[in-house]
Amino acid sequence: MSLPVVPPDPSPDPKIARDLRTLAQFIRIYCRHKHPDAPKRPPRIRGFDLDALRIRKLELCTPCGKLLAHAFVKRAHCPYSPKPACKHCQTHCYQPDYREQIRQVMRFSGRKLVMSGRLDLLFKLLF
Ligand SMILES: [Zn+2]
Numbered sequence: 001m002s003l004p005v006v007p008p009d010p011s012p013d014p015k016i017a018r019d020l021r022t023l024a025q026f027i028r029i030y031c032r033h034k035h036p037d038a039p040k041r042p043p044r045i046r047g048f049d050l051d052a053l054r055i056r057k058l059e060l061c062t063p064c065g066k067l068l069a070h071a072f073v074k075r076a077h078c079p080y081s082p083k084p085a086c087k088h089c090q091t092h093c094y095q096p097d098y099r100e101q102i103r104q105v106m107r108f109s110g111r112k113l114v115m116s117g118r119l120d121l122l123f124k125l126l127f
Contacts, residue, residue: 016076017053019083023071024055029109031064038062045069048076067105070098 031040038061042050045068050058060068074093075083086094094102 015082019075020048020053020072021055023075024050024053024058024068026105026109027060027064027068027071028058029112030105031060033112034108035061035064041065043068045072048072067098067101070094071102 031038040059040061042058043060043065050056071094078093079091080089092099
């Protein structure tokens with residue numbers, strides 16, 4: 001009997017990992033409220049291990065899953081360190097339709113978090 005092969009921990013950069021968790025949290029809130037009837041499943045994002053990022057029990061509809069994948073790739077490849085707030089950045093790296101979607105997500109979920117007292121998350125706001 002052999003033990004299952006455990007892949008090496010990709011050791012995501014802690015700052016990036018934290019931003020990815022925040023992104024996942026915002027899109028999760030948005031999807032739950034805006035698309036309550038859409039079929040949802042855990043998103044699979046090539047090159048990212050959600051368990052290693054400590055993003056658990058995330059279920060999104062297909063369009064929100066695609067938005068999350070786009071946001072993850074863009075965040076992970078941001079050429080700036082420290083990363084500026086996106087609205088103050090010269091490089092508009094999001095595709096225009098995703099950019100509009102993520103702005104709506106940030107606005108909607110940001111408001112929800114204020115109302116629920118989760119101000120701690122807002123201090124980590126990316127956008
Ligand atoms: Zn959705």
